[in-house]
Amino acid sequence: MAEASDTELVSNEEVTTTPTGRRRRKKSIVWEHFTIEAVAGGCTRACCKLCKQTFAYSSGSKIAGTSHLKRHITLGSCPKIKDQERKHLALTSGTKTDGDMSDPPPKRRYRISGFANASFDHDRSIRELAKMIIVHDYPLHIVEHPGFLSFIESLQPRLKMVDVNAIEGEVLAVYQSEKQNLMQVLGTIPGRISLTIGLWTTSQTLGYVSLAGQFIDNDWKLHRRMLNFLMVSSPHSENALSEAIGFSLSDWNLKTKLFTITLDNNCSSHDIYSANLRDHLSNKNALTLKGQLFVVRCYGHILNVVAQDIIASIHGIIYNIRESVKFVKASPAREERFAEVALHLEIPSTKTLSLDVTTQWNTTYLMLLAALEYKQAFTVLETCDDHYNEAPSSDDWKKVETVCIFLKLLYDSANVIISTPEPTSNIFFHEVWKILLELSNAISSEDAVVSGIAKEMHEKFDKYWKDCNLVLAIAVVMDPRFKMRLVEFSFSKIYGADSARYVKLVDDSIHELYQEYVAQPLPLTPAYVEQGEMNNINVTENNATESNATENNDNNNNNQPTTPIPTGDGLLDFDLYLSEMAINQPTKSELEQYLEESLLPRIQEFDILNWWKLNTIKYPTLSKMARDVLAIPISMASTSSSIFGTGAGNRVLDEYRSLLRPETVQALFCAKDWLQYLPTGVEPPSSAVVKMEI
Known part of the structure; x- marks a missing residue:
């Protein structure tokens, strides 16, 4: 290493004197291995406690630093430390320490500056351990596991591990601390x-x-x-x-x-x-x-229930397909043979056979979807391999194909929810009514299998629709891309000639809900001064200010002539005219204005919450209603x-x-x-320098 690098590693905390002459306590780790001895000429030398070898440290006011001392104890220069390491290596590897044993190849050593002098905080370590147990679902008894204790001791011997009761108390303390933080957040939310x-x-x-x-x-x-x-x-x-x-x-x-x-x-x-x-x-x-x-x-629950019912309707066929996939993937030789059969049949599929997780219906759907494309390969494999006899029949594959069509409806709908960063309530109306319409059409199919599955699915979705269509409809009306127009369109598809009656129910409910927000502002919402009220307040304050100013002028400047107060821009008659117009032509409510305005373009990246944020001043009351409605967790x-x-x-x-x-x-x-919403860790000190040596 060059001397320049050594100089970079000298820390100010290792200097023994300050400009004021006061001595500072040495914090460097090297002083656990060295002592300072005075020599002639006012100089000092650092003496290794193990091998007694001395090194220059200071000459008068000039300090040599500790870099060369660190190298002595960390790079194996000290013969005593080197001998201890060789004995430890012999004990762990079972070899002898005679002269015939060759030294192991040099290891990479990392020299870190900025962390060596960091103080050890025992309480913080235990607190972080409690958070680790919480976040990663570790058992509380991990503090008693021998392997974990050995690992901790290798990292920090000074950490005294607590018992189960103590770590349980620390977990409760973390819970109480984070609860107080969340209480403050909930106390400031503007809506319900x-x-x-x-x-x-x-x-x-x-x-x-x-x-x-x-x-x-x-x-x-x-x-x-x-x-x-x-x-x-x-x-x-x-x-x-x-x-x-x-x-x-x-x-x-x-x-x-x-x-x-x-x-x-x-x-x-x-x-x-x-x-x-x-x-x-x-x-x-x-x-x-x-x-x-x-x-x-x-x-989400109705999707799961319906999907499980569909899968259960062909559980025997699914069992055969699952066993078929197991057979093919049992060995590389079988996979290669199956690939050759698929290649010979010129099957264009790029999907890979995979086994499902029985508790996750989407994996079963994907397994069936991939197997369906290789159905001919499974049939041929059964004729050329005596060990395989699980191939589904042609009728079975037709049923699988039908099932996959219905599962795709559910799978696509679930993925729409998953892919939405903030799944507000307005996105669910589309999903429910589209599936309901598809099932209604499928019931009239001439295929008995199709109509049978569709009928069972429709019964469950129709019940869900009857229970939740009002909240779903109100939520989608709060979407400026659709408003009442999508409700009218979708209801005409679902209810036919009776759609007008159901549309009116939604329209009446929205107006009634809006009136509740107008008549009874939520006490939990921070005081919101609407634009008109703000203007009135400003006018009142200005009048009061002007009145006080006039009184002060009268009291303090009785002998001085007063200046007439300006009367504005000379349009007082115009203001009266506007007031009369407002009385004769009452303004429309926020809800009516919102519903009558043109729909926004349907763009995929539309951020509905940001739209309402930008339009809060325009719709102060309606935005309160939208805030609560859009926050309803439909799933x-x-x-x-x-x-x-x-x-x-x-x-x-x-x-x-x-x-x-x-x-x-x-x-x-x-x-x-x-804890998942908190920072995952603490950034290391900016002054830390990590260097690697070979």
Whole structure:
């Protein structure tokens, strides 16, 4: 290494004296291995504690630095350290330390400047360990695992590992800290909040209810946060569900902010409308539209239920296809043979055979889709391989083809939701009515298989449509690309001659909902001064200011002549004319203006929340309504895996967490959700320099 590089590594913290003459404590790690000895001429030398070799350190006021001392202890220059390393290597590798043993090849060493003097914070390390356990679902007992303890000791011997009870307490402390942060956020949201309710079961007779809140913040960004994860004795009972919702609203001070509740299909709407839940709600929080929007059924769940029913209708054929794929992928030789058959048949498919995950219906669809393109190859393979006899028949393949057509409807709809960064409620109307229309047309098919599957699917989607079409329609009306026009068009396709009656129901409901926002501004919303009110306030303040100024002038300048106050631009008569016009021709409401304006172009990248953000001044009241409506969680699914899952009925708490205390389970689930929105790590100091030596 060149001397210039060594000089770069000298730290000011290693200097023993300051310009004022006061001595500074040495923090460099080298002083754990060296002592300073005075020599003649006012100089000092650093003496290695192990090999007693000395090195120049200071000459008068000139400091030599510690770079050469670091090399002595880190690069194997010290014979004592080198001997200890060789003995340790011999013990771990089982070789002898005689002269015949050759030295191992040099290893890459990393020299880091900027971290050596960093202080060790034991409490912070334990706190970060608790966060790691929360975020990655590690068991609390990891603090007792020998392998983990050895790993920690190799990183930082000074870290004294805590026991299970202590780390559990640290997890609860993280939960409480993050809860306070979220409480502050929820206290500033300008609109209402909608809840999603999920049910969990355990290996015991107890269960849990998970409650998450979805809202749009002041910057018009959509958020969903876990609020509570509560243990209940009977999660499916009416009282338990009502009490859990009531407790969560009180716990987070949201009694006056609740807008809607989204449930999976396993929950009945009468649970939500029970008297117990109404008692928990504040009298100020009257349900909008007499409760017509209060309960929303999860769209992701209906997709899962219908998809599972379709798959179950041909479970025998799917079993044969699954076994066929297993046979081909059992060995490279079989895969090669199958590829040769496909090549001989000139099958143009670029898809790859894959096995499905039985709990994820999208993987089953993709497995069937790929196998369908190789159906001829499977038939030929059965004739030339005596070990294979699982090929589906031609009739079976026809059924698979039909099933794939219907699964594609569900698969494409689910992917629309997944691909939307902020799945606001307006996107779901399109998905439901398109599928419903496709199924209505398929029922009249002459193919018995097609009509049979379509009829079963239509029954479930039609029930979902009847329960949720109003909230879906109101949500899409808040989309300036569609408004009432899409409702009118889609209803004409679904209801035919009766469509006008259903369109009127939606139109009346929207106007009624808007009037509720006009008549009763939400107390939870920060005071919003509309443009007209602001003008009145400004005029009042200006008049008061001018009046005070006039009084002061009269009192202080009685002997001075007063200057006439200007009367404006001389258009007072024009202002009176405008006022009379306003009285004779009342202005239209914000809702009417919005609905009468032309539709925006349908662009794929349209950001509806940003549009409403930019038009808040133009529609101050309607934007409040849009904020709450667009935040309704039509689907409870938050990840691609959950929306393709088998449904809420399979949400089972694992054996380990089932045995934890309920407050600990809640802390683990909620804090994991909250921590994902925090920075993932701390940036290293900018002064750190990492150098590699060979």
